Amino acid sequence: RITDIDPIKYDLLFERFLNPERVSMPDIDIDFDEDGREEVLQYVVNKYGAKRVAHIVTFGTMAAKSSIKDVARTLELELPTADRLAKMVPERPNITLKKAFEEVPELEKETKSDNPLIRQTLSNAQKLEGTVRQTGVHACGIIIGRDDLEEYIPLCTNSDAKLFVTQYEGTHVEDIGLLKMDFLGLKTLSIIKDTLQLIEQSTGKKVDIDTIPLDDSKTFELFSRGETTAIFQFESPGMKKYMRALQPNRFEDLIAMNALYRPGPMDYIPSFVNRKHGREPIVYDIPEMEEVLKDTYGITVYQEQVMLLSQKLAGFTKGQADALRKAMGKKLKKVMDELKEKFIEGCLSKGYDKKIVEKIWSDWESFAEYAFNKSHSTCYAYVAYQTAYLKAHFPSQFMAAVLSRNLSDIKKITTFMDECRRMGIQVLGPDVNESQIKFAVMPNGDIRFGLGAIKGMGENAAQNIIEIRAKGGKYKNIFDFFERVNLQTVNKKNLEVLAVAGAFDNLIDFDRSVLLAVDAKGVSYLEQLMRYGIKVQSEKNSTQQSLFGSVPGFEVPKPAPPKADPWPTIEKLNKEKEVIGIYLSAHPLDEFRFEIESLCNVSIADLKSNMEQYRDRDVTIAGMTIASRIDTAKNGKQYGRITLEDYTDSMDIMLFGKDFESYRNFCFNGYYIMVRGKVQPKAYKPEELELHIKSINMLYDVREKMIKSITLNLPLDEINDIFIDDILKYVQRDKANITLKFKVYDPEYQVSVDLFSRAYRVNITQDFIDYLNDSEINYKVAME
Structure with missing residues (x-):
């Protein structure tokens, strides 16, 4: 099976790969889950042989800033001066020193500096700019040959790669007829895999993600509400806005939006939305175009549509249609001009009006600027739909998987934690009695932080804690924990980060700071517990090996917790962030x-x-x-x-x-x-x-000194004796300093009136804010 998508159903034209007129090899990109990519690579090596598989070299060139720094280092120009010169170059992709001199007069002035080393640095940097600086290995490109690759191209070794590496770049490798494949590790596929495992672990259900219905109402409702945070390719604010406007109700809408939401075709999105909802007429230049364009409401969105229309209107062969697709995708103007003549000639032979045909070609030339492949868009939309389906039906399991796969990105974790709160899912801190290696889902739908996600907590130590718990049941208290875990595998460093992260909080009846408090001898309570655990385990082992059994009445004394002040809130949170990476219990x-x-x-x-x-x-x-x-x-x-x-x-x-x-x-x-x-x-x-x-x-100082007024927005029917009694608890005549305003509106007659209190003012206390939030009263604050 090449793909999970039915190419016939979605007009993906897979037969173009069998086109006898096609000279070039197909460009094959395959996405794997992150964990499985290396496994696939090893399979390819085992199947074809190590001499027939190679990575592809990349050449890193001297950019504007780096050429200045490298030349300055060689000429021994002082570092602060070199940094100053490099920082003058604008931070912009593809910037050259020539452009930088034109745009930054101060930098151009340095080319005439009194310091000869500065003049020499800038002169040599401009000469070296664009030359090869170092080699690297393509992140995902792999070459596979039918014979040993050294028969065709020069190879080399690389310290970062286990396989040989080509000495030609990817485009040249393809030009000599070798097959290039991109093996991509896609995080989203790992998230899907993890979600399915979590669903089975927490519910016992086995979900076959490849057989889910593509018309699921709950999934399309999620898209229509724009609740697409963490949904592959659909999570940007702009895409959320368009999803709410489009109200998609079929898979084809998602395919089209994936293709349209990129620079260029984005301009067509409002028209696409209006045509779907009947607010704009759907017009076809030629009636025969409807068959190809009806799924996109008369708007040309995909390269495949152009291929089909060129065959239908002008009688292009499949080879010519494929050449047109390639010319559009690669912006090959000369080829486009040649094909234009054939297209117009073919259309005229079928009796179509020349002006209309020229308009269609003109539209296609504009389309070529942003033409997108439907095969790509369909695959992306399919993966997006799968993630949305999981989020809609198994929200806790999906978000737990998302959190597990984004732990190293603090910005994303913060976004996903906020999304969990919006969804009513609580993310709980690590707990030695409930956590798994990764984020886990609790019976009530809450998500529990994973032990393996704690910095300084090795996987072996976390695994031991989980395995011991699985065999003997939950840990009853802190002493039971130390009596049972392997204290060689779970070492002092592991125990300290567990304590700081709050993973022992449910086993103790004192503050977590006590665990790290030291006695007069400088020994922490954690170390005392370790010594206690080692003694208990040693006694158990010796008893099991003794002929006479244990000594009656003997028990290892439990160490008493020392007295220690709780950490101040900010210190506790900062320590927590050090080992967890985020503020979790509070902020x-x-x-x-x-x-x-x-x-x-x-x-x-x-x-x-x-x-x-x-x-x-x-x-x-x-x-x-x-x-x-x-x-x-x-x-x-x-x-x-x-x-x-x-x-x-x-x-x-x-x-x-x-x-x-x-x-x-x-x-x-x-x-x-x-x-x-x-x-x-x-x-x-x-x-x-x-x-x-x-x-x-x-x-x-902000509440007291900078807030001028607070306006409460209230429907007329909610202003009653209960509301007045409530609000009077918070207002004062003399001691408050913030003006209290009301915007009262009548939803039925759509009128509103602005009022404010002359006699009473208010202080914005936390109690007052809690009251407004609990009562679901909307308010707006104005500053001085």
Whole structure:
């Protein structure tokens, strides 16, 4: 079986690979789950022989910045100067030194520097730019030959590869007629595999993902709500928006959206959506085109549609249609021009109007700019549908698998944790009595953090804890744990990270800090427990080997826990983050969740990834300072750098000149601050954007000093005696300082009125916010 997709049903034209007019070998890409890729590679070596299989070489060239640095190092130009020159080159793909000199006058000025080493560095760097710097190995490309490859191409060895490596790059290898295959490790396939295992472990059900129905209403409802976080190829904010607009109800809609959601064809999405819902007429240039274009509502989306239409309208052979596909995909203008004549000639011979035919070809030329292969899009949509099906029907198992496969990416983990909260799934900390190696699903649907995901916790140690628990039942208390686990496999380091991560919390009736507290001799309670466990196990072993059995009444004394103060919340959370990688049991910013959610108009992650979108706009962000420094520039003036982190990401805030003088007192770690500013071009690099600071305030002061008013949005029928009695508990005449406003609306007549209290004001306490949230009262806060 080549593919799980039926090529006939979806018009994927697989027969083009059997086309006798096709000269080039097919480009074969195969996706495997991450864990199985090496296994497949080994299978290929065993089947064809190590001399007939090779990796493909890649050549890394000297880029603009690296050529400056390499030449400077060779000429022994001082490092700070070399760094300064390299940093002048704009941060942009494919930038050349020639373009950099044109765009950055300061860099061009350096080519005439009084320092001969600087002039020589830039001159030689420009000469070397683009030359080969080093070789590497293609991440997924594999060559397979019918004979020993050394008969066809030169080979070499590489320290990073077990197999031979070609000395020709991929395009040249294909040109001489060898078959290139891409063996790709796809994380999503691993997530699907892990989800299926978790479903079987937690429910006993075996789900065959290849036989799920492609018309499942629950799955399409998930797509239609735009709840596609963690769904392959459908998780971007833009795609979520279009999913909500499209309301897909058939698999073909997903195929089309996957092809359309990329630069170029995105412009057609609104028309695609409107045509689906009857808000825009579906028009065909020639009636015969309907058969090919009806699935995409009259819009040409795929290369395969062009191939079919060229055969249908102009009588192209399959070979000519395939040549047209290739010319479109590779942007081969000369070939396109040749085929244009044949296409128009063929259409005219069938009696079609020349103007209409020329319009169709003109549309196709525009289409060539973004033409996408339906075979790819269908496969992607199929995998996306599978992940959505699992998320819709087995949400806890799916999200547990997603978390397990993204542990090294803090931004993604944060996003997926938020998604779990939205879905009503609680992510619990590690627990020696419930955790598995990876994230596990509890009977109530909660997700339990995996022992193997704790930093410093080896897999052997985690496996031993789980196996002992499986054989003898859950650990009754902390002493029972140390009496049973193998304390050579589970060592002191493992035990310390388990304690810090809270994995023992349910076995003890004291704070986790006690486990690491030391006595007068400098011995921690964990070490005392280890000694106790070793003695108990030693006694058991000696008793089993003794002819006389155990000594009556003998028992190893249990060590008493020392007295120790609990760690302060921030220290506890920081320690937890060190070993888990994220704040799990709580977050240092939770105390300021109201300020961040109500007063900030962008998250740091959103701001960093969409700077252009926020150009010339006022933004407010908040978080905690996790790093800071004060330095002196070459002009002798001081400047500051603050690294601010919120729930989503971190970013550097630079303080120069007046900003530094005004806000230097915020250059300390562990501060909770709100930053207001405007996104504008950098003074010395106008092609880059940065946040220009307007104000910085301590988050502790925001509620009291910066909030002007709070407006409660209320339907008319909810203003009754109960509401008035409730609200009076929080308002005051004298001691409060925030204006209380009301926006009362009548949904039936669609009218609203704005009111505010002259007599009463309010303080925004946590009790007041909890009341509003519990009562599901929408509110909006305004700042000074």
